[in-house]
Amino acid sequence: MRPSTKAPSKPAKSRAVSSAAAAKTPKVVSKKVEATKPASNRAERAAERREAIIAAAMDEFIAQGFAATRLDDVAKRAGVAKGTIYLHFKDKEALFEELIRTAIVPLVNRLAAGPPPVGASVRDMVEGFARTFIEEVAGTRRGDIVRLIVAEGPRFPEVADFYYREVVSRGLAGMRALIEFGIARGEIQQKDLARFPQLLVAPAIVAVIWQSLFSKHAPLDAIEMFRTHLDLIFGERRTT
Amino acid sequence: MRPSTKAPSKPAKSRAVSSAAAAKTPKVVSKKVEATKPASNRAERAAERREAIIAAAMDEFIAQGFAATRLDDVAKRAGVAKGTIYLHFKDKEALFEELIRTAIVPLVNRLAAGPPPVGASVRDMVEGFARTFIEEVAGTRRGDIVRLIVAEGPRFPEVADFYYREVVSRGLAGMRALIEFGIARGEIQQKDLARFPQLLVAPAIVAVIWQSLFSKHAPLDAIEMFRTHLDLIFGERRTT
DNA sequence: TGACAATGACTGACCAGTCAGTCATATATA
DNA sequence: TATATATGACTGACTGGTCAGTCATTGTCA
Numbered sequence: 001m002r003p004s005t006k007a008p009s010k011p012a013k014s015r016a017v018s019s020a021a022a023a024k025t026p027k028v029v030s031k032k033v034e035a036t037k038p039a040s041n042r043a044e045r046a047a048e049r050r051e052a053i054i055a056a057a058m059d060e061f062i063a064q065g066f067a068a069t070r071l072d073d074v075a076k077r078a079g080v081a082k083g084t085i086y087l088h089f090k091d092k093e094a095l096f097e098e099l100i101r102t103a104i105v106p107l108v109n110r111l112a113a114g115p116p117p118v119g120a121s122v123r124d125m126v127e128g129f130a131r132t133f134i135e136e137v138a139g140t141r142r143g144d145i146v147r148l149i150v151a152e153g154p155r156f157p158e159v160a161d162f163y164y165r166e167v168v169s170r171g172l173a174g175m176r177a178l179i180e181f182g183i184a185r186g187e188i189q190q191k192d193l194a195r196f197p198q199l200l201v202a203p204a205i206v207a208v209i210w211q212s213l214f215s216k217h218a219p220l221d222a223i224e225m226f227r228t229h230l231d232l233i234f235g236e237r238r239t240t
Numbered sequence: 241m242r243p244s245t246k247a248p249s250k251p252a253k254s255r256a257v258s259s260a261a262a263a264k265t266p267k268v269v270s271k272k273v274e275a276t277k278p279a280s281n282r283a284e285r286a287a288e289r290r291e292a293i294i295a296a297a298m299d300e301f302i303a304q305g306f307a308a309t310r311l312d313d314v315a316k317r318a319g320v321a322k323g324t325i326y327l328h329f330k331d332k333e334a335l336f337e338e339l340i341r342t343a344i345v346p347l348v349n350r351l352a353a354g355p356p357p358v359g360a361s362v363r364d365m366v367e368g369f370a371r372t373f374i375e376e377v378a379g380t381r382r383g384d385i386v387r388l389i390v391a392e393g394p395r396f397p398e399v400a401d402f403y404y405r406e407v408v409s410r411g412l413a414g415m416r417a418l419i420e421f422g423i424a425r426g427e428i429q430q431k432d433l434a435r436f437p438q439l440l441v442a443p444a445i446v447a448v449i450w451q452s453l454f455s456k457h458a459p460l461d462a463i464e465m466f467r468t469h470l471d472l473i474f475g476e477r478r479t480t
Numbered sequence: 481t482g483a484c485a486a487t488g489a490c491t492g493a494c495c496a497g498t499c500a501g502t503c504a505t506a507t508a509t510a
Numbered sequence: 511t512a513t514a515t516a517t518g519a520c521t522g523a524c525t526g527g528t529c530a531g532t533c534a535t536t537g538t539c540a
Contacts, residue, residue, distance in 0.1 A: 064395070070528085070529065193472070195468065324520055485536105503521100508513100
């Protein structure tokens with residue numbers, strides 16, 4: 001029997017064989033090493049395949065969840081034979097964990113990057129973070145990764161731990177620092193906010209979930225919502 | 241491919257299981273009109289078993305997710321043979337959906353109940369809701385149900401739709417009404433809040449997720465966090 | 481040409497869903 | 511009330527299909 005019976009849509013079979021499959025996603029493609037060449041090197045092509053497998057696995061895991069994903073489908077989507085997956089990953093679980101890992105790192109970088117404008121207000125900094133987060137995460141494949149972690153986390157403690165260490169604790173520490181800075185500068189009145197940096201990001205989390213589950217019922221202007229949230233923290237402003 | 245799921249026709253089998261039981265409503269209703277029998281009827285014991293199956297299924301689905309849950313395990317946990325499950329539910333998916341349904345109803349009732357003290361401030365009302373929600377949901381089996389919906393929702397559009405209809409849209413409408421009341425009474429300054437009632441409940445949602453995934457890394461005092469959140473909306477107070 | 485990458489047919493475990501048979505209980509009959 | 515018969519809830523061995531992981535074979539590069 002098939003797991004998710006009502007599964008809305010499958011990638012449909014007959015997925016193009018060769019590399020065409022990888023083109024399915026607008027993924028990074030950077031592969032900067034010294035590319036420009038049509039993958040002459042053997043090691044290089046191997047790395048490309050690895051990438052393709054990860055990209056395909058991401059699509060499948062997001063769409064089906066861990067247990068319901070078939071490695072045959074991943075292989076097909078990646079334009080690779082199933083055995084090839086096992087040349088790169090010990091087993092299904094290792095693939096899943098690696099996937100989360102490689103999805104998270106650029107996410108963190110993305111947020112850690114973008115050095116705030118020097119003279120900017122704390123509000124501007126937070127709004128910048130939030131805008132980046134909402135644009136780059138909510139409603140995108142990355143947002144689905146977050147959902148995936150929420151979904152599978154309890155069954156993959158290592159994944160949850162990793163996510164907590166690499167993303168949550170760091171992110172919250174950053175937010176806390178920002179809040180304390182805001183309090184010191186007099187932009188934020190509510191001093192207790194520093195005890196619960198989660199409050200600062202809660203609307204962004206909710207936005208991610210909303211986009212995944214309910215946007216078709218009621219679209220949500222996440223950025224506008226977040227701005228309203230910031231008005232609560234920093235006081236009115238409405239510069240739109 | 242797999243015909244079973246569709247299976248609208250039971251005539252194929254003269255067997256004609258009492259799959260009528262699967263018919264949305266707990267059957268009990270039908271016969272008992274003039275009976276008034278004490279109890280230990282067949283029908284009653286059947287209803288008990290149905291309950292046991294649902295309870296067992298809840299544990300298993302929460303722990304394993306939909307795809308990874310084995311009905312053999314559910315049966316064992318319920319103290320029932322596997323076939324018995326199929327006397328009460330059409331298939332695994334129907335069991336899952338019924339489970340969500342029966343888990344949600346008391347949840348909604350729980351929140352809809354408790355009529356707010358007449359003279360209470362809006363803040364008190366909201367705080368009452370939040371306390372109930374956090375105590376009864378976050379960190380309990382019900383919270384895991386919410387997580388389960390987030391996890392499986394995309395693969396079970398019917399479940400997501402049901403949840404949106406029965407819980408989300410109603411809850412938000414209620415919150416919006418409360419916010420507008422608060423604005424009218426002058427307790428809430430930020431008028432835009434009524435456009436995003438999600439902001440009011442966001443910390444509660446985050447608390448649910450946090451308890452599921454990260455409480456072992458860093459416990460979270462959800463109620464205190466929510467109170468701090470309310471301070472942002474209603475202005476300081478701190479009556480603890 | 482030798483070494484290694486890639487393949488995909490294959491295997492064995494696994495599991496949703498079935499159904500022929502059992503038996504406790506309800507009903508009919510004496 | 512006691513006995514016979516009917517009912518249908520319940521069981522669990524079984525089937526048919528699925529899929530993670532393997533490995534002998536084939537292809538390709540240096």
